[in-house]
Amino acid sequence: MAEESRTARLIEAVKAELPNLDFVLGYSRGFDALHATPISVRTGADADQLVFDPTCVENLATSLYGQSGKRIGIVVKGCDSRSIIELMQEKLIVRENLVIFGMPCRGVLDLAKVRVRADITQARGVAFGAEEVRLLLPDGERVLPRRDVLADKCLRCRYPNPLVADHMIGPEVERAGEEDSYADLMAFEKLTEQERFDFWKRQMSRCIRCYACRNACPLCVCKHVCLADSREPHWLSAEANLQEKWLFQVMHALHLAGRCTECGECQRSCPMGIPILLLKRKMNRELKELFNYEAGVDPEAVPPLHTFQMEEEKIKDRGQLW
Amino acid sequence: MTGNPYMPQLATIVETFDETPDIKTFRVVLLDPEAMAKFTFLPGQVAQLSAFGSGESTFVINSPPTRMDSLQFTVMRVGELTHRLHxxxxxxxxxxxxPLGNHFDVEGMKGRDIVFIGGGVGMAPLRTLLLYMLDNRADYGDITLIYGGRSPEHLCYKAELAEWTARGDMRVELTVDNPDKDWKGRVGVVPTVLTELGTSAKNAVAVTCGPPIMIRFTIQALEKLGFTDEQIxxxxxxxxxxxxxLCGRCNIGxxxxxxDGPVFTQAQLRGLPQEF
Amino acid sequence: MVARFLADDALTRQAETWARDYRLLAPVREGQAVVYRTWAPDMRPFLGRPPTASAKQALLPQTENLLTYTYRKEPTDLTRTEVFLAEPLPPEPTVVLGARPCDARAGKLLDRVFLERGVKDELYARRRAATLFVTVACESMENTCFCHWTGGGPTSEEGSDVMLFPVSGGYVARAITEAGEKLLAALPEAPAATMEELAGILAHLPEPGPAPDLRQAPERFLKLFDDMDFWTDESARCLSCGVCTYLCPTCSCFNITDEDWGLKGKRVRTWDTCMSALYTLEGSGHNPRSARAQRLRNRVGHKFCYHPREFPGETGGQPEVSCTGCGRCIKSCPVSVDIRRIVRDILEKGEGK
Structure with missing residues (x-):
């Protein structure tokens, strides 16, 4: 199969670079066929465990921050490469110390979508066809249309080929998505304010404050000095109250405005299935409208909230306010 | 209800004084005189001190059980609670x-020479034991105190240090990294002073508290002087x-x-997973 | 005790009945999650899958008042204050519906910490005494399940007051305790045909795969303790989030903070996680577990080494470990860290050490 030969080429490329690197971040098989798990490859034997297929959902760029001084290889999909570009733009990583293995990608699984369609808790295997996903379950095979179980970001993906790479393990893929219409957001915004508030109250009430959303985010780089954990100043109470849970998500969305590449790791990582990516998409649409800016596509660009102009084109100057 | 292990007793601060630019000492008494009269502990035991609204934290009771007019705590300003306490x-x-935790083996130390080796705010747990021994002076052999700080102003209990130096029945060696023009003590780090003094390990116990790096080099120096793990x-x-x-975080293995602590012999620490 | 029958279409009605006398925590579907909610009239309990989070919250709520305090300023001298403390309110009698055997078994492990270790935590004790578990037996094992490693099994009754066994059209309900028997008083006896069906199901429960012998785990863990390469490799993928510890039925570590509102406030206990760097960060800045390798080592060590050393005993041929094999830490981990694999690696690599 094409994917298998690509994995073989990836392994070969990684092995060739290993002598120059501290380690390579890649994917290996997880606890079952539907799960990949990140691996840091140090030896040839580690490299032989590498896999690449639509189960490789994690954005490995999350593990880059805080590794300064190390020479690291990293396996990236198109979407993941945007996180790397954003980290470069913010001078949080040194490009020279990275060796990027680019994997053009036709989309990854959204296991939440799969779960709605099939009980995969006892899955025995999976095979990926051009248009379908074949699940091997205890009671037989189950075939699902590929489009039905790909992550939303993949259905609207405009960058299936990594935007930055040292080794492109092709072939390159044609882009699947058109300009983002934000249809999901538009539909949500048709609800009344009260309905939207009630929606978020309901959703956020099951948050357990595990901060998987924050820790899985490649651009949440404050780590353990996060505002959410600060006792001085005491922004958030330690209590698992609705207002604390909600305030953190608002903070997260605001701190990612103009930085978020919508890799979706926050939402995918949420054990309680809270649709928090919608908040980031809201911010991104506003940024797109105000500054015609898209995060993580141009290493040379300055994120709009990292700079300012006295006269912003699309922000109405309200004059002296006091 | 009874049995809420998190419910503190109310207490009142009776006196505070500055030790160093960021260390203060507090004397407190329990609000209920009967409870204060019944309060017993042994040197080395700790207590949780609360400032309601800012939390609570663990401090050694650094007054000795032989002086029960108040309970004394010394607090370095580092976080939420300690800022408030200050x-x-x-x-x-x-x-x-x-009181919480274990205590120094004051019985087992009877009849032995005692070497106190402290750094900075690490003098606090040594103070309770030192005063306890001075109050029961005949029970213990030679007493030596080696105490160091970054500079003279960073030493705690300055008045008492002078008193102890003036007493004829113990030896006091003070040292700082950065002396000022009036400094008459030693200059240099605590482990070096210990080595220079060449303190004998014979029938001795060394009691040390201070920053992790000081402890590490102090233990090395003690070992060179012949102190066994049981003597440290x-x-x-x-x-x-x-x-x-119950809350989990202070576990070592x-x-x-x-x-089980905070007092450990070096022999006990060697038996634990090395994670401290 | 007599086996009774709880029909699917009687489940909601039965839940309503319990909710009259108890605070009822029942699992409901919300998106891809199955969440325990306090009973409300429009709820439909969902027992088809194990809840996303364990039932731990019934015994150890994520947020719990330890005390409340009030300051009073002296009217004649506003620089003087007095403080008054108050005990927390007693817990409501609670029924947890839809726990799984791995959740119900966890109560015993929480008891070890809060009732048996040393100081008895009366706040926990009274909550424990006021909580009943109506447990759903498992018909199959998920890829992430490993209860059989820890002396449990899909139909283990330990810690449950009532067991519900899924059969056609409903559940066979069997009381395990006196309190459980009272919960089932209004239900009809299970028909003979249903009992026959159940016997068939129980006779054909799937055989779990082989479990490793965990008796060597504590010793081998300690042998590997200082092998930082081992722990760095095992933790390389970990994000240091709290998913594993918060969803875990036995993780019981907590934080205590004061939450202040002017002159009034409360001291609260909240779940904490040893996966966070803040957990052990000292005021001085020193942190004995600054690296995630050290933190993951602590989580695994606590469950498979420190607990069995502190509470020696065997259950089902295995040492008592602080884990019931529910697999939530594996299933919900954003990067699929698999504690089974770490334990197997410990057993294998610690052997020759």
């Missing part, structure tokens, strides 16, 4: 939970919350510093 004054209410006693600092072995 704003409090005589008459202000606090909470107190204790230290107190560990750990982040603690509950103080009663299957031991909890708040219950």
């Amino acid at each position: 704003t409090l004054k005589a008459g202000d209410p606090v909470g107190l939970r204790g 006693v230290t107190t560990l600092e750990r982040r603690m919350k509950c103080g009663v072995g 299957d031991k909890f510093v708040c219950v």
Whole structure:
């Protein structure tokens, strides 16, 4: 199969670079066929465990921050490469110390979508066809249309080929998505304010404050000095109250405005299935409208909230306010 | 209800004084005189001090059980609670939970020479034991104190250091990294002074507390002087919350510093997973 | 005790009945999650899958009042204050519906910490005494399940007051305790045909795969303790989030903070996680577990080494470990860290050490 030969080429490329690197971040098989798990490859034997297929959902760029001084290889999909570009733009990583293995990608699984369609808790295997996903379950095979179980970001993906790479393990893929219409957001915004508030109250009430959303985010780089954990100043109470849970998500969305590449790791990582990516998409649409800016596509660009102009084109100057 | 292990007793601050630019000492008494009269502990035991609204934290009771007019705590300003404590004054209410944890083996140390080796705020747990021994002077052999700080102003209990130096029945060696023009003591780090003094390990016990790096080099120096693991006693600092072995964070392997410590011999520490 | 029958279409009605006398925590579907909610009239309990989070919250709520305090300023001298403390309110009698055997078994392990270790935590004790578990037996094992490693099994009754066994059209309900028997008083006896069906189901429960012998785990863990390469490799993928510890039925570590509202406030206990760097960060800045390798080592060590050393005993041929094999830490981990694999690696690599 094409994917298998690509994995073989990836392994070969990684092995060739290993002598120059501290380690390579890649994917290996997880606890079952539907799960990949990140691996840091140090030896040839580690490299032989590498896999690449639509189960490789994690954005490995999350593990880059805080590794300064190390020479690291990293396996990236198109979407993941945007996180790397954003980290470069913010001078949080040194490009020279990275060796990027680019994997053009036709989309990854959204296991939440799969779960709605099939009980995969006892899955025995999976095979990926051009248009379908074949699940091997205890009671037989189950075939699902590929489009039905790909992550939303993949259905609207405009960058299936990594935007930055040292080794492109092709072939390159044609882009699947058109300009983002934000249809999901538009539909949500048709609800009344009260309905939207009630929606978020309901959703956020099951948050357990595990901060998987924050820790899985490649651009949440404050780590353990996060505002959410600060006792001085005491922004958030330690209590698992609705207002604390909600305030953190608002903070997260605001701190990612103009930085978020919508890799979706926050939402995918949420054990309680809270649709928090919608908040980031809201911010991104506003940024797109105000500054015609898209995060993580141009290493040379300055994120709009990292700079300012006295006269912003699309922000109405309200004059002296006091 | 009874049995809420997190409910402190109310206490009042009776006196505060500055030790160093960021260390203050507090004397407190329990609000209930009967409870204060019944309060017993042994040197090395700790208590949780509360400033309601800012939390609670663990501090050694650094007054000795031989002087029960108040309970004394010395607090370095580093976090949420300690910032708040530093704003409090005589008459202000606090909470107190204790005594907690284990204590120095004051019985086993009887008849032996004692070497106290302290650094910075690490003098606090040594103070309670030192005063206890001075109050029972005949029970113990030679007593030596080696105490160091970054500079003269960073030493705690300055008045007492002068008193102890003036007493004829113990030896006091003070040292600083950065002396000022009036400094008459030694210059240099504590382990070096210890080595220079060449303190004998014979029938001696060394009790040490201070920053982790000081402890490490002090233990090396003690070993060179012939001290065995059983002769070296230290107190560990750990982040603690509950103080009663339940909240989990102060574990070293299957031991909890708040219950099984904070006092450990070097022999006991060697038997634990090396994670401190 | 007599086996009774709880029909699918009687489940909601039965839940309503329990909710009259108890605070009822029942699992409901919300998106891809199955969440325990306090009973409300429009709820439909969902027992088809194990809840996303364990039932731990019934015994150890994520947020719990330890005390409340009130400052009073002296009217004649505003620089003087007095403080008054108050005990927390007693817990409501609670029924947990839809726990799984791995959740119900966890109560015993929480008891070890809060009732048996040393200081008895009366706040926990009274909550424990006021909580009943109506447990759903498992018909199959998920890829992430490993209860059989820890002396449990899909139909283990330990810690449950009532067991519900899924059969056609409903559940066979069997009381395990006196309190459980009272919960089932209004239900009809299970028909003979249903009991026959159940016997068939129980006779054909799937055989779990082989479990490793965990008796060597504590010793081998300690042998590997200082092998930082081992722990760095095992933790390389970990994000240091709290998913594993918060969803875990036995993780019981907590934080205590004061939450202040001017002159009033409360001291609260909240779940904490040893996966966070803040957990052990000392005021001085020193942190004995600054690296995630050290933190993951602590989580695994606590469950498979420190607990069995502290509470020696065997259950089902295995040492008592602080884990019931529910697999939530594996299933919900954003990067699929698999504690089974770490334990197997410990057993294998610690052997020759």
